[in-house]
Amino acid sequence: MISSVKTFLRVRDYDLAATLDSGQVFRWQKQNDAWVGVIGKHWVRLTQAPDGIRAETAAPVENWNFLREFLQMEVDLAAVLKTFPDDEPMRAAVAACPGLRLLKQDPWECLASFILSSTKQIVQIRQIVALLCERFGQPINCSVEPVARPDSATGRTLQFSFPSVEQIARLTEAELRACKMGFRAPNLLAAAREIAEGRFDLERIRHLPHAEARAELMKLRGVGGKIADCVLLFAYGFDSAFPVDVWIERALQRLYFPRRRASEPRLRRFAAKHFGPHAGYAQQYLFHYMRTKLK
DNA sequence: GCCCAGGTGAAGC
DNA sequence: GCTTCACATGGG
Numbered sequence: 001m002i003s004s005v006k007t008f009l010r011v012r013d014y015d016l017a018a019t020l021d022s023g024q025v026f027r028w029q030k031q032n033d034a035w036v037g038v039i040g041k042h043w044v045r046l047t048q049a050p051d052g053i054r055a056e057t058a059a060p061v062e063n064w065n066f067l068r069e070f071l072q073m074e075v076d077l078a079a080v081l082k083t084f085p086d087d088e089p090m091r092a093a094v095a096a097c098p099g100l101r102l103l104k105q106d107p108w109e110c111l112a113s114f115i116l117s118s119t120k121q122i123v124q125i126r127q128i129v130a131l132l133c134e135r136f137g138q139p140i141n142c143s144v145e146p147v148a149r150p151d152s153a154t155g156r157t158l159q160f161s162f163p164s165v166e167q168i169a170r171l172t173e174a175e176l177r178a179c180k181m182g183f184r185a186p187n188l189l190a191a192a193r194e195i196a197e198g199r200f201d202l203e204r205i206r207h208l209p210h211a212e213a214r215a216e217l218m219k220l221r222g223v224g225g226k227i228a229d230c231v232l233l234f235a236y237g238f239d240s241a242f243p244v245d246v247w248i249e250r251a252l253q254r255l256y257f258p259r260r261r262a263s264e265p266r267l268r269r270f271a272a273k274h275f276g277p278h279a280g281y282a283q284q285y286l287f288h289y290m291r292t293k294l295k
Numbered sequence: 296g297c298c299c300a301g302g303t304g305a306a307g308c
Numbered sequence: 309g310c311t312t313c314a315c316a317t318g319g320g
Contacts, residue, residue, distance in 0.1 A: 117301055118300090119317095120302095121300045123300095124317075177316085181316080183315045187303090225303095226301075227301090245300095263310070263311090264310090304313100304314095305314095306312085308309105308310090308311085
């Protein structure tokens with residue numbers, strides 16, 4: 001097989017910008033027309049094309065499956081959309097962003113990121129994760145071509161891998177708090193140590209039924225139902241997981257119960273029944289719709 | 296200063 | 309079950 005630093009992935013109905021900027025991942029940055037990020041040890045630059053996605057890496061790649069997997073290119077989006085409830089809010093949410101997709105992330109990076117997400121704005125989650133990676137991740141080869149203009153504010157041109165379980169497990173709570181994560185620091189540290197010391201198995205989650213996988217994740221301190229649902233949906237591919245955060249709660253209240261106030265547990269029960277086998281996709285459409293169009 | 300942020304866990308009814 | 313509150317930190 002021929003190694004390459006560039007490839008073209010043919011795909012329809014894929015809105016790269018919306019997908020990478022919809023609160024699933026926190027490390028991707030827009031640079032001119034492109035999106036730059038790190039997948040495992042790969043520095044990657046992606047560009048939207050009319051009939052697909054152009055991809056470029058720093059180091060030669062023999063097998064692009066890691067990228068196809070991350071982007072979930074094989075998902076038949078039209079088939080997923082057909083399973084959504086046929087109601088006005090869902091039609092509007094899909095119409096607002098027809099190519100929005102779900103990614104498939106590394107479980108540790110996803111779990112760690114969402115442990116850091118509680119009561120933080122998305123921009124702040126990005127800041128915390130960026131600090132964590134700069135300080136404790138491995139530098140990554142990203143010398144595709146000379147950088148025209150390095151970030152003048154920081155002088156930064158380097159990119160870093162997401163710190164491994166073992167790297168985090170070795171740190172102190174103070175080192176983590178220095179990344180501005182506040183009360184979330186002990187939760188991240190405890191999770192890393194549970195996993196590093198073999199008391200918690202991230203791989204096992206993948207093979208459990210949905211409800212058991214959720215209960216297992218919730219054994220970790222700082223992981224409640226919402227964060228567990230995010231990890232199940234964004235890293236393990238449990239399509240029926242339906243994270244209910246403040247935005248989704250607001251969207252459900254406004255779009256489905258406009259007249260009377262519904263309690264959060266009530267909204268959760270409604271969602272579990274209403275949105276079908278790919279409820280997680282429906283959730284992502286509602287989330288993005290709410291954040292970009294409804295306020 | 297105030298309020299809120301892709302929440303959680305503990306404590307109260 | 310449902311509601312209320314503290315928990316760090318930064319942006320608007």
